[in-house]
Amino acid sequence: MTIYLKKFGTLLNGRMFGKEAFAAFLPSLKDVSADEKIEVDFDGVEVFSPSWGDEFLGSLINKFGERVVLINTSNPSVKTTLRFLENINKTKFKRGS
Amino acid sequence: MFMDNGLITIQKASRMLGVAEQTMRRWDESGRLIAVRGKNNYRYYKKEDIEEYAKNNLKDIFKSVKNWVLSGTGVEPRPDFYCKDSAVFQARLTRLKDELSKIKNLKDTYFLITSIAGEIGDNSFAHNFGNWPDIMGIFFAYDLKKKKIVLADRGQGMLKTLRKVKPELNNDIDALRTGFTEVISGRSPESRGNGLKYVREMVISNEIRLFFQTGEAELKIQKGDLNLNIKKSSTKFHGCLALIQF
Numbered sequence: 325m326t327i328y329l330k331k332f333g334t335l336l337n338g339r340m341f342g343k344e345a346f347a348a349f350l351p352s353l354k355d356v357s358a359d360e361k362i363e364v365d366f367d368g369v370e371v372f373s374p375s376w377g378d379e380f381l382g383s384l385i386n387k388f389g390e391r392v393v394l395i396n397t398s399n400p401s402v403k404t405t406l407r408f409l410e411n412i413n414k415t416k417f418k419r420g421s
Numbered sequence: 422m423f424m425d426n427g428l429i430t431i432q433k434a435s436r437m438l439g440v441a442e443q444t445m446r447r448w449d450e451s452g453r454l455i456a457v458r459g460k461n462n463y464r465y466y467k468k469e470d471i472e473e474y475a476k477n478n479l480k481d482i483f484k485s486v487k488n489w490v491l492s493g494t495g496v497e498p499r500p501d502f503y504c505k506d507s508a509v510f511q512a513r514l515t516r517l518k519d520e521l522s523k524i525k526n527l528k529d530t531y532f533l534i535t536s537i538a539g540e541i542g543d544n545s546f547a548h549n550f551g552n553w554p555d556i557m558g559i560f561f562a563y564d565l566k567k568k569k570i571v572l573a574d575r576g577q578g579m580l581k582t583l584r585k586v587k588p589e590l591n592n593d594i595d596a597l598r599t600g601f602t603e604v605i606s607g608r609s610p611e612s613r614g615n616g617l618k619y620v621r622e623m624v625i626s627n628e629i630r631l632f633f634q635t636g637e638a639e640l641k642i643q644k645g646d647l648n649l650n651i652k653k654s655s656t657k658f659h660g661c662l663a664l665i666q667f
Contacts, residue, residue: 335511335514335515335518335535335539337511337514337535337536337539337540337543338507338510338511338539338543338546339543339547339616340507340543340546340547341507341511370518370522370532371518371532371535371536371539372536373536373539373540373543373616373619374536374540374615374616374619375539375540375543375547375615375616378615400529400532401532401533401536404533404623405536405619408615408619408622409615412604412615412618
């Protein structure tokens with residue numbers, strides 16, 4: 325399954341909005357099979373802030389762990405925030421091509 | 422404070438503009454901003470006139486926001502600066518992002534400036550949700566010609582919110598340092614909270630300057646600052662105030 329973040333907006337900001345986005349998307353995740361990869365596609369995202377990212381990605385990774393793969397992360401805002409979240413949470417996100 | 426005929430008192434008008442009532446009287450006498458006289462001979466103003474005046478006389482948004490947080494009695498900011506809830510803030514932040522993205526020399530940093538403002542504003546809403554002492558929401562304004570963005574809330578302030586998870590915090594200075602350096606959240610038991618750490622990292626590695634005050638503690642950060650320059654302020658208020666310059 326691929327989650328296209330731009331469908332949540334091009335400016336992803338706010339802890340509450342990150343939480344709401346995950347809650348709203350949760351029903352779509354119920355049919356994911358046990359070994360299916362969850363791709364998070366950042367294409368089209370203009371501003372990606374840590375509060376939104378922490379809530380959304382944090383919840384997704386809590387649920388699916390290593391199966392979560394981030395793709396199209398070359399936008400500078402996305403790169404900067406992902407690096408920050410990795411440092412602060414002492415973790416490393418799995419990135420695809 | 423609203424009269425039946427749609428007029429507002431000089432007190433309310435002066436707060437909306439962030440000036441003293443005496444200044445309003447002087448402006449009336451000089452014809453700069455004319456009041457309407459009531460039967461009691463008191464001065465009243467049309468709310469639209471005050472809003473129009475404010476729009477056309479945007480001199481110093483930092484002074485306006487500071488007057489707003491320092492005012493003893495809370496009053497809602499003028500409508501175009503007022504984000505009552507996070508949905509309004511999100512919409513105005515999007516507008517700021519769009520306007521910043523059109524500025525030629527900001528094409529590599531506009532997203533950072535947007536996310537810094539976003540994190541600071543989001544913090545105000547996240548930590549005061551359901552607990553606003555007087556005025557709910559934030560004052561959010563910018564002057565792109567002067568390259569300034571201001572955000573402020575009349576919320577509980579960092580000391581009160583952070584004490585919920587770190588009761589040993591003694592004063593605003595300690596709270597401000599904690600907020601900008603430690604991964605901690607005032608919304609216990611949730612262990613997250615990193616917005617201000619992100620803000621600090623982005624400011625010290627880019628051509629951005631930040632002034633931040635909460636209670637009676639303030640800090641200034643700019644590119645290359647490795648240490649936090651925190652000191653006691655000459656003013657005190659509940660809530661938080663930020664000035665971003667770029």
